[in-house]
Amino acid sequence: MNLQLCFIPTSLIDLFAVATQATGDTASFAVIADPHFYDTNLGTTGEAFEAYLAQDRKMLRESETILSSAIKMIKVRRPDFVLVTGDLTKDGELTSHQKFAGYMAQLEATGIHVLVCPGNHDINNPLAVSFDGAITRPVAHVSPVEFASIYDEFGYGEAIERDPHSLSYLAEPVEGLWVLALDVCKYEDNMASGYPETGGALRPETLNWVLNKLVAARMLGKQVIAFGHHGVIEHYTGQNGAFADYVIDDWQTVSASLANAGLKMMFTGHYHANGITQTASDDGLPTLFDVETGSLVTYPFPVRFVSLHNDQAAVHTQHVTRIRYNTGGVPFPEYAQDFLYQGLLGIAQYTLMTEYGLPADQAAALAPVAADAFTAHYAGDERPSAETLNLINGLLADPDLTTQFLGQMLHALWTDLLPSDNYTFLNCGASITLTVAGTYATGVFDEGTAEIEDRDPATQRLFVVNGDANAIEGSLPLRGPPPTLPLSIHRRPL
Ligand SMILES: [Ca+2]
Numbered sequence: 001m002n003l004q005l006c007f008i009p010t011s012l013i014d015l016f017a018v019a020t021q022a023t024g025d026t027a028s029f030a031v032i033a034d035p036h037f038y039d040t041n042l043g044t045t046g047e048a049f050e051a052y053l054a055q056d057r058k059m060l061r062e063s064e065t066i067l068s069s070a071i072k073m074i075k076v077r078r079p080d081f082v083l084v085t086g087d088l089t090k091d092g093e094l095t096s097h098q099k100f101a102g103y104m105a106q107l108e109a110t111g112i113h114v115l116v117c118p119g120n121h122d123i124n125n126p127l128a129v130s131f132d133g134a135i136t137r138p139v140a141h142v143s144p145v146e147f148a149s150i151y152d153e154f155g156y157g158e159a160i161e162r163d164p165h166s167l168s169y170l171a172e173p174v175e176g177l178w179v180l181a182l183d184v185c186k187y188e189d190n191m192a193s194g195y196p197e198t199g200g201a202l203r204p205e206t207l208n209w210v211l212n213k214l215v216a217a218r219m220l221g222k223q224v225i226a227f228g229h230h231g232v233i234e235h236y237t238g239q240n241g242a243f244a245d246y247v248i249d250d251w252q253t254v255s256a257s258l259a260n261a262g263l264k265m266m267f268t269g270h271y272h273a274n275g276i277t278q279t280a281s282d283d284g285l286p287t288l289f290d291v292e293t294g295s296l297v298t299y300p301f302p303v304r305f306v307s308l309h310n311d312q313a314a315v316h317t318q319h320v321t322r323i324r325y326n327t328g329g330v331p332f333p334e335y336a337q338d339f340l341y342q343g344l345l346g347i348a349q350y351t352l353m354t355e356y357g358l359p360a361d362q363a364a365a366l367a368p369v370a371a372d373a374f375t376a377h378y379a380g381d382e383r384p385s386a387e388t389l390n391l392i393n394g395l396l397a398d399p400d401l402t403t404q405f406l407g408q409m410l411h412a413l414w415t416d417l418l419p420s421d422n423y424t425f426l427n428c429g430a431s432i433t434l435t436v437a438g439t440y441a442t443g444v445f446d447e448g449t450a451e452i453e454d455r456d457p458a459t460q461r462l463f464v465v466n467g468d469a470n471a472i473e474g475s476l477p478l479r480g481p482p483p484t485l486p487l488s489i490h491r492r493p494l
């Protein structure tokens, strides 16, 4: 029996590109999350600014140049539109919003639509201040009405319909594709409380509005995706218990309602982590994906690119690796990873002492373990080393309940829930249909004759490594009609 080569490209995005080229029925978009744009004219030095940075993990001084690099990446890929999933600004300062909108206008000027939604930092924020030495001074912030006005060109002005109860809206950036922008932030009482509410919820009236839109979409034959700031599904087991403000209130009921009404993909941010999780039906089939994108001011600065075809999506993540900024000669990724790690160390040690009641020496010993876990979780596709697992198992076996709880949390942070986070193929509909483009037989059985397959995007031909012959061979055209066998063979010694 001859070995039949199965021509499956190694990259899912390539597979998808092939599939969509065949039908032409597709949309492409990019997602950026939590850019936390900061107008540096409001101050970047002094005791008060340093104190702000110390209790945070955002690269505020660099936010503008990172955004600029991300925009360049997006312009190269030329998607149909871009989703920005909230926390557009550091703390809702009017001038930060205005400057951020200016950058979005650059994208629209190249024909790429931009759709935004608010995050918990963007509206009615009493922390909108300027920094001067040890002093902070309140600066203008924006109301819900002003937010919609500033972003008129980026969703609100072009909406098919706006929800009367929130800053949610419905847009159709590509014919046949409805995009629901969901405002899940709770900014109504911010000024009275003196602090921006971190948690999120889909107001009952807004949930009804969304469910009605999903019914209408089905009737009109529109495909629907949604985006919002807060997660609608946990991104690790127990996230809602440990960080309730990062998943919407009553997330299980709400996500089930959305899934039952036919929503299949929701794009989110807020936790600064790049992760994808799913709800599943009783027979294990995915019903709703929460595609969370990491922050543009937190290492490793992901920008997601999504190719959508009916109920299937290829998700690909790129990272900002270069910025125009003086990093003291240190490569930007290294500089940024160190900034994140040092920030997380401080936050972890403080939290372990104040919220978990650990003595200073124990908190100092555990802080690096926590910082490692969050750094890995933020990047996505987290895989613990044997050493890390041993350490976590030690915590889980400890008789002290607080230590056991910390062990559980670290274990959960390191456990990547399905599907994979950075490069994946989301199939929300019927099973994928693969069409055989052609076959080629080497005439060799039970040897390594098809070890690595790859596609040459320039020629649209597929090549395969024949390990047995120590050569690259096979040249299968991936465009046009299926080839007539036998295929032309190009053999090159390795
Ligand atoms: Ca995952």
Ligand SMILES: [Ca+2]
Residues within 6 Å of the ligand: 274, 275, 276, 377, 380, 381, 382, 415, 416, 417, 421
């Ligand atoms: Ca993950």
